[in-house]
Structures are given as structure tokens and as C-alpha cells.
Amino acid sequence: MVLHKLKRMLSKLGAGCINKIWRLGAGGRLFWLTLISSGESFRRFRLTIREVYFTGVLSLIIILVSAFFVGMVLALQGYHTLQKYGSSEAIGVLVALALVRELGPVVTALLFAGRAGTAITAEIGLMKATEQLSAMEMMAVSPIARVIAPRFWAGVIAMPVLATLFSMVGILGGYLVAVPLIGVDAGAFWSQMQANVDWEYDILNGVFKSVVFGVACTMIALFEGYDAPPTAEGVSRATTRTVVTSSLAVLGLDFILTSFMIAV
Amino acid sequence: MERTTIDLWVGIFVALGFAALLGLAMKVGNLTTSSIGQTYLVTANFENIGGLKPRAPVKSAGVVVGRVSEIVFDPKTYEAVVSLNIDTRYNFPKDTFANIYTAGLLGEQYIGLEAGGDEVNLKNGDKISQTQDAVVLEKLISQFLYSKATESDDKPGKTAATSTESGVDALDASPLDKIGK
Amino acid sequence: MANAIVEIQDLSFGYKGRLLHKGINMTFPKGKVVAIMGGSGSGKTTLLRLIGGQLKPTKGQVQVGGEVVHQQDREGIYRLRRKMGMLFQHGALFTDLSVFENVAFPMREHTNLPESMIRDLVLLKLNAVGLRGAHALMPTELSGGMARRVALARAIALDPSIIMYDEPFAGLDPISMAVICDLIRSLNDALGATSIIVTHDVEETFQFADYVYFVADGVVAAEGTPDDLRNSELPFVHQFVHGEKDGPVPFHYAAPEYHASLLRGAR
Structure with a gap:
């Protein structure tokens, strides 16, 4: 009886693994199809602009408010630790580097997955459930070119913009706490920052990270929607999976990218 | 939502992004200071x-x-x-x-x-x-201890208390200079 | 029939070894309204998808205008689909576009017509279904019957030669139903198109269809004009047309003997 149960568990695990690999392959295929049918997203750039509005502009508020608070908390926490070593002027460096290199791209991507990613999944899933994608197919219009690709490129455009804004607003939040509130010298705050934050190594690498996260988050959201079972329950599950998968993908990719960037 | 309004918002959005990147470059990064030309x-x-x-x-x-x-x-x-x-x-x-x-x-x-x-x-x-060469902290400390040892060999009459006192003096008199010689 | 525009020949189709269709033959002549009828789950909608090339047959073939659908590449299928219009079960209007933009969608995608001409054409199509006044509404603001009519206007936007209807009467009130019936017939005759209707509403369909196929157990169980079928002696057709609850299609799903189950304690 125990053996039987064990066997069933093992076979369930195996089936789960195979399913994951299958989905990975299907996602990769959708990614490829999206890339090769992207022409229309640029020829009729209006389609993409429309989606930038929905994914980027509508995510602006949550990104900016979060950035402000993250920056303030970083400054508070950083000051608390740095002053023990008598180097509280280094607070500017700490806030800026933490935001530009890590928190900007990563937190933006996580918030993006929650705000825009779920919206994309639900929208595509519902379009599928209500046969809108089928209808498009029957009108000889490829849903990948007309629906998936513009959303993909919109996500890839919106993410770095959001991440850059996140970093900038976060630094302003850190400045507000460090300089007027705690009383760190403003000159030291900025000059230490400028001396230690490198344009290419820190800022551009951060932007590059956010572009990669943009590709990953948007593609995951699109795939989950496109692959969702065409029922209310299927779409709601797909939405949850979007958040889980995107978050894990972002954190995993972050580790890989960071290790490459530090090694170089 | 009118299409033109969307265009406007997206325009503002992208402009904000570029402004932030410019801000990072100028105010936060060392693009200006490290712009060593030739x-x-x-x-x-x-x-x-x-x-x-x-x-x-x-x-x-x-x-x-x-x-x-x-x-x-x-x-x-x-x-x-x-x-x-x-x-x-x-x-x-x-x-x-x-x-x-x-x-x-x-x-x-x-x-x-x-x-x-x-x-x-x-x-x-x-x-x-x-x-x-760079100053390696371990080398510095070992040389300092070595010099202390030879010093106390030279002056065997000194007590333990004064020996620690002169140790403090030696630290004050910048060990970096000593090693340079 | 010589001038068949769509022909289904010895068609078999199934998922994972279970066959849904087992050798179906159908002919859809030009200018006629042909209905495919059958019980729920008999694979009627799948037939439409096979005609539209969204699915590939396991065996046999579907010919549209003399071309075998599943042998076409992507371009070829898209070329064939431009001759088809399809009305989906619940309309499948694009929820993020207005009624006007929904009807304009196929024109914008496939033609380079100037904006003024698109406007005239869209209003013409909307007028044909009686909803010119609703062009500015969003799909969420429409009733089920109106949504169906807008979808019909969209399906005929490019004047297709084949119009397919997937359950056009499902979930409609009697008035909307009568309107759709009327539209199917009049649009078919006005456009000189061929209509293929998948449905299980006997009374409405018999009023205007030229020819009817009955599908049961994966084969064509009966065919003929509505009058032929009304007087048919075939037990299945008799049960279906007259809506009797028991007959060749049993009321009970296959199960062990009721009495025995009770005694044993049903599992």
C-alpha cells in the first residue's frame, strides 16, 4: 500500500516535470513566433503605442510611489548602519548603487508582473475564452502579430523606462530622508554618489537588466494568457501563475545577470 | 479614451524615462566627471x-x-x-x-x-x-612587531609599562613612513 | 451537385485516438443555406473549424472552391479564409474596440481603403443588420442579440462567399431569434453567398434552410430538405425533430441496471 502510494507520488512528480518542460518549449515557440511576426508592431506603431499606455503609463503611479518609499527606507536603514562606522556621508552611494544596480530593475519587474503582467494574462485569456482570438484567426489575421507582438514590444519598451524612473525617484526619496531629515551634508551626499556610481558599469548595466526583465515578464504573461484553458477558472489560475513564474524568473535572471556583470 | 490622448500620455511617459536617465547620468553617475576624452x-x-x-x-x-x-x-x-x-x-x-x-x-x-x-x-x-607597491596590512603589522622586538632588545632596561607606551607613540608616528624606508 | 463551393469528403477527425467524425460526406452548393444539425457534443462546431482550416482532418479532406484546405500552407489558408465569414457562438466581438471599429477591423486589416470609404462601408453593413445607430457603443453595452448582429455585420464586412454560423440562436429571446433567422436568409440571397449553419434549433432552421444534414455518432445520420425530414420515418430524426426525450438517443447515460446499483450501493 505504501509502495503503491509512493509510486503514484513519483509518477505524479514525473508528469509534473514533463508538463513544465513541455510548457517551457511551448513558451519558447511562442517567443520565436512573436519575434518573427513583429513586423506589424513596428509598421503600425500605433498598436504598440496603445499597449505602452496600458502597460507602462497605467503602472506609473504604483512604480513611483513604491520607489519613493523604497528610497526613503534605504536611506533610513543605511544611515543607521553606516553611522556606526562613522561614514554616514556614504549614504548617497549606498542608496544610489542599491537602486541603480539591483532594486530599481528588480522591484520594478516584480511590481510590473503584479500590475501589468496579470492584466495582460487576464486580457489574453479572456480574449481566448470568448473566442476573440479564434475569430481573428478566421478573419485571416494572425493573433500573434496583431495581439501578442504589440503587447510584447510595449512591455519591452515600458520596463526600462519604469525602472529608470524607479531609480531616480528612489534616489530623490533617499535624498529627502538623508539630507533634510537626518542632516547629512547635501554636497557630500551627491559628490560621493557621483564619485562612485559609474555610468557604464552601474547605470547602463541596470538598464540592460530591466530590458531583460521586460522581455521575461511580458513573455510569461502573454504565454500564460495564450495557453490558459478557455474558462473563468483557467484564466484566474493563469493569472496567479503569471505572478509566481515572473517573480521567480526575475530573481533567477537577476542572479545570472549580476554574476556576469560582476565577473566582467 | 481618445487615441490622441493615449499618444500624448505615452509621449510624456517616454520623455519622463529619458529625463530620468539623463538625471541618473548627470546627477548620480560620473558620466560628467569621468568623461576623459583623449x-x-x-x-x-x-x-x-x-x-x-x-x-x-x-x-x-x-x-x-x-x-x-x-x-x-x-x-x-x-x-x-x-x-x-x-x-x-x-x-x-x-x-x-x-x-x-x-x-x-x-x-x-x-x-x-x-x-x-x-x-x-x-x-x-x-x-x-x-x-x-601597495601597503599590505599584514606586512605592516608584522614589520611593526618585528621592529618592536628589536627595539626592546636594544634597550633591555625598560619596563613593560613604558614599552606599551612607546608602542602607542610608534603608531602615532605613522608606520607608513617607516616602511617606505 | 455540380457547383459545390464547399465539399467534405470521407472526413474523419478525432483527438487522441477517439474519433469524433467517422467518414462524413457533405456538399454545400453555391447560393444555398445548408444546416448541420445534431445533438450537443456531436462535433458540429468542429466541422466548421475543419472547413476554416483551424484543425487538420485525421483522414479525408475538405475542399473549399476546389482547393483542399489542409494541404494549404499558412498563406493559402489565410487566402481561403478571406472568402469566409464566421459568426461565433457568442459573437466574439473584440471587447476593447467599439462596434464601429469591430466591423471596420477586417477592412483595416485586409484593405487599404481610405477612411471615408471604410466609414461608409461600416455604416452600410451596420444598417443591414439594423444597428447603424449603435456604432459608437462598446460591445459590453450591447444585449446578446445585438452583439450577435454586430458580429454578423463584421462577418460580412468583406462580402464573403461563404458565411458560417456557429449556433446563431443559442441563448436568444424569440424576437432576436426571428431577427437572426430573417437576416441569415436575406443576407445570403443579397450577397449570393453560401451559408453553413450549425445549430440544434429545429423549428427555426426548418423555416429557412434549403438543405439539412443530421450528424449523429460521427456520421451523417440523415439528410434532405426540411420537408423530407419532417416526414422522415427514421427513428433518430423523428426523435430529434419532435423533441422526444427517449428514443434512439437514450435519456440515461450508459449505466448498470438501476435496481442492481441500489441493492449494491451505488459507486
């Missing part, structure tokens, strides 16, 4: 570079005049060959002295250039012959 390359050999890294600043009189571009190990001389990119606006005499300093007690390491008196200037591809 540079010339000189090399310097060190027996020990300590924790010096590529892209570390090269300073003279505290002003950044260039950056370390590359550090390689020379298997013939068993020395580190450090390449320096120096701004063409600054010229240094041929007998310039290159030191590896540490910013603060535990800060990052950088190269300090002290100009000599030669009338010929360094040019692209030249080698700085006079160098001084």
Missing part, C-alpha cells in the same frame, strides 16, 4: 598591487587624471603590469613616481602620481620606472 597609455610595474582593480582612478595631487585600464601578470619578471589611461590634457615628466595608495584606512585603492623633475614628458606607450 587619453594616452603608460604602464608601470609593481611587485604587489594589493587590491587595485581595473577602472580604479589615477590621481595626482588628489585630482583624477586618468584610470587604470588593465592589470596583467608578467610571468618573466613576476611583477604586475598596470596600464594607465591618462588624459592628454595632463603631461607628466619621465621620472614621475607612481604609488598605490588606499583611500582612508579601508577604502578603495588608487594610483597616485608624483611628478618628478625631468624635462622630457611621458608619452603614449612609455613605462613609469619608479613605483611603490
Whole structure:
């Protein structure tokens, strides 16, 4: 009886693994199809602009408010630790580097997955459930070119913009706490920052990270929607999976990218 | 939502993004300060570079005049060959002295250039012959202890209490100077 | 029939070894309204998808205008689909576009007509279904019957030669149903198109269809004009047309003997 149960568990695990690999392959295929049918997203750039509005502009508020608070908390926490070593002027460096290199791209991507990613999944899933994608197919219009690709490129455009804004607003939040509130010298705050934050190594690498996260988050959201079972329950599950998968993908990719960037 | 309104918002959104990137570049990053235009390359050999890294600043009189571009190990001389990119606006005499300093007690390491008196200037591809290695903390401490030991051998009459006192004095009198000799 | 525009020949189709269709033959002549009828789950909608090339047959073939659908590449299928219009079960209007933009969608995608001409054509199509006044509404603001009519206007936007209807009467009130019935017939005759209707509403369909196929158990169980079928002696057709609850299609799903189950304690 125990053996039987064990066997069933093992076979369930195996089936789960195979399913994951299958989905990975299907996602990769959708990614490829999206890339090769992207022409229309640029020829009729209006389609993409429309989606930038929905994914980027509508995510602006949550990104900016979060950035402000993250920056303030970083400054508070950083000051608390740095002053023990008598180097509280280094607070500017700490806030800026933490935001530009890590928190900007990563937190933006996580918030993006929650705000825009779920919206994309639900929208595509519902379009599928209500046969809108089928209808498009029957009108000889490829849903990948007309629906998936513009959303993909919109996500890839919106993410770095959001991440850059996140970093900038976060630094302003850190400045507000460090300089007027705690009383760190403003000159030291900025000059230490400028001396230690490198344009290419820190800022551009951060932007590059956010572009990669943009590709990953948007593609995951699109795939989950496109692959969702065409029922209310299927779409709601797909939405949850979007958040889980995107978050894990972002954190995993972050580790890989960071290790490459530090090694170089 | 009207299409034109969407266009406007997206335009604002992207413009904000560029503004933020510009802000990061100008206010936060060192794009402005590190924009060393034309540079010339000189090399310097060190027996020990300590924790010096590529892209570390090269300073003279505290002003950044260039950056370390590359550090390689020379298997013939068993020395580190450090390449320096120096701004063409600054010229240094041929007998310039290159030191590896540490910013603060535990800060990052950088190269300090002290100009000599030669009338010929360094040019692209030249080698700085006079160098001084990085200070390695362990070496410093062991040398200090060694010198203390020889000192107490010289003056056997001293008591333990005065010996610790003179130890404090020795620390005050900058051990860095002692090791340089 | 010589001028068949769509022909289904010895068609078999199934998922994972279970066959849904087992050798179906159908002919859809030009200018006629042909209905495919059958119980729920008999694979009627799948037939439409096979005609539209969204699915590939396991065996046999579907010909549209003399071309075998599943042998076409992507371009070829898209070329064939431009001759088809399809009305989906619940309309499948694009929820993020207005009624006007929904009808304009196929024109914008496939033609380079100037904006003024698109406007005229869209209003013409909307007028044909009686909803010119609703062009500015969003699909969420429409009733089920209106949504169906807008979808019909969209399906005929490019004047297709084949119009397919997937359950056009499902979930409609009697008035909307009568309107759709009327539209199917009049649009078919006005456009000179061929209509293929998948449905299980006997009364409405018999009023206007030229020819009817009955599908049961994966084969064509009966075919003929509505009058033929009304008087048919075939037990299945008789049960279906007259809506009797028991007959060749049993009321009970296959199960062990009821009495025995009770005694044993049903599992």
C-alpha cells in the first residue's frame, strides 16, 4: 500500500516535470513566433503605442510611489548602519548603487508582473475564452502579430523606462530622508554618489537588466494568457501563475545577470 | 479614451524615462566627471598591487587624471603590469613616481602620481620606472612587531609599562613612513 | 451537385485516438443555406473549424472552391479564409474596440481603403443588420442579440462567399431569434453567398434552410430538405425533430441496471 502510494507520488512528480518542460518549449515557440511576426508592431506603431499606455503609463503611479518609499527606507536603514562606522556621508552611494544596480530593475519587474503582467494574462485569456482570438484567426489575421507582438514590444519598451524612473525617484526619496531629515551634508551626499556610481558599469548595466526583465515578464504573461484553458477558472489560475513564474524568473535572471556583470 | 490622448500620455511617459536617465547620468553617475576624452597609455610595474582593480582612478595631487585600464601578470619578471589611461590634457615628466595608495584606512585603492623633475614628458606607450607597491596590512603589522622586538632588545632596561607606551607613540608616528624606508 | 463551393469528403477527425467524425460526406452548393444539425457534443462546431482550416482532418479532406484546405500552407489558408465569414457562438466581438471599429477591423486589416470609404462601408453593413445607430457603443453595452448582429455585420464586412454560423440562436429571446433567422436568409440571397449553419434549433432552421444534414455518432445520420425530414420515418430524426426525450438517443447515460446499483450501493 505504501509502495503503491509512493509510486503514484513519483509518477505524479514525473508528469509534473514533463508538463513544465513541455510548457517551457511551448513558451519558447511562442517567443520565436512573436519575434518573427513583429513586423506589424513596428509598421503600425500605433498598436504598440496603445499597449505602452496600458502597460507602462497605467503602472506609473504604483512604480513611483513604491520607489519613493523604497528610497526613503534605504536611506533610513543605511544611515543607521553606516553611522556606526562613522561614514554616514556614504549614504548617497549606498542608496544610489542599491537602486541603480539591483532594486530599481528588480522591484520594478516584480511590481510590473503584479500590475501589468496579470492584466495582460487576464486580457489574453479572456480574449481566448470568448473566442476573440479564434475569430481573428478566421478573419485571416494572425493573433500573434496583431495581439501578442504589440503587447510584447510595449512591455519591452515600458520596463526600462519604469525602472529608470524607479531609480531616480528612489534616489530623490533617499535624498529627502538623508539630507533634510537626518542632516547629512547635501554636497557630500551627491559628490560621493557621483564619485562612485559609474555610468557604464552601474547605470547602463541596470538598464540592460530591466530590458531583460521586460522581455521575461511580458513573455510569461502573454504565454500564460495564450495557453490558459478557455474558462473563468483557467484564466484566474493563469493569472496567479503569471505572478509566481515572473517573480521567480526575475530573481533567477537577476542572479545570472549580476554574476556576469560582476565577473566582467 | 481618445487615441490622441493615449499618444500624448505615452509621449510624456517616454520623455519622463529619458529625463530620468539623463538625471541618473548627470546627477548620480560620473558620466560628467569621468568623461576623459583623449587619453594616452603608460604602464608601470609593481611587485604587489594589493587590491587595485581595473577602472580604479589615477590621481595626482588628489585630482583624477586618468584610470587604470588593465592589470596583467608578467610571468618573466613576476611583477604586475598596470596600464594607465591618462588624459592628454595632463603631461607628466619621465621620472614621475607612481604609488598605490588606499583611500582612508579601508577604502578603495588608487594610483597616485608624483611628478618628478625631468624635462622630457611621458608619452603614449612609455613605462613609469619608479613605483611603490601597495601597503599590505599584514606586512605592516608584522614589520611593526618585528621592529618592536628589536627595539626592546636594544634597550633591555625598560619596563613593560613604558614599552606599551612607546608602542602607542610608534603608531602615532605613522608606520607608513617607516616602511617606505 | 455540380457547383459545390464547399465539399467534405470521407472526413474523419478525432483527438487522441477517439474519433469524433467517422467518414462524413457533405456538399454545400453555391447560393444555398445548408444546416448541420445534431445533438450537443456531436462535433458540429468542429466541422466548421475543419472547413476554416483551424484543425487538420485525421483522414479525408475538405475542399473549399476546389482547393483542399489542409494541404494549404499558412498563406493559402489565410487566402481561403478571406472568402469566409464566421459568426461565433457568442459573437466574439473584440471587447476593447467599439462596434464601429469591430466591423471596420477586417477592412483595416485586409484593405487599404481610405477612411471615408471604410466609414461608409461600416455604416452600410451596420444598417443591414439594423444597428447603424449603435456604432459608437462598446460591445459590453450591447444585449446578446445585438452583439450577435454586430458580429454578423463584421462577418460580412468583406462580402464573403461563404458565411458560417456557429449556433446563431443559442441563448436568444424569440424576437432576436426571428431577427437572426430573417437576416441569415436575406443576407445570403443579397450577397449570393453560401451559408453553413450549425445549430440544434429545429423549428427555426426548418423555416429557412434549403438543405439539412443530421450528424449523429460521427456520421451523417440523415439528410434532405426540411420537408423530407419532417416526414422522415427514421427513428433518430423523428426523435430529434419532435423533441422526444427517449428514443434512439437514450435519456440515461450508459449505466448498470438501476435496481442492481441500489441493492449494491451505488459507486
